[in-house]
Amino acid sequence: MMILAEGMGAPGLYIQISGALLLIGRIAHPFGLKIDNAGHPLRYVGNGTNILAALNIMVCLGVNILGL
Numbered sequence: 001m002m003i004l005a006e007g008m009g010a011p012g013l014y015i016q017i018s019g020a021l022l023l024i025g026r027i028a029h030p031f032g033l034k035i036d037n038a039g040h041p042l043r044y045v046g047n048g049t050n051i052l053a054a055l056n057i058m059v060c061l062g063v064n065i066l067g068l
Helices: 002-007 012-031 041-066
Strands: none
Touching: 002 012, 002 041, 012 041
16 A cells, blocks of 8 residues: 555655554564463554554545545
């Protein structure tokens, strides 16, 4: 979705924010994968940042499609 947003001429700030969120999530998630604790906070950080990055790009694409 980031490539699609860039191709549609989305502002670079949205793409950079999504990229930073994905990077933070990818780094945090493996540290939260504990065998004895499935509800580790870093696991939630990893999943949450991935969802926020996807939502950020979806809003950006929606704004570009609607021309707002």
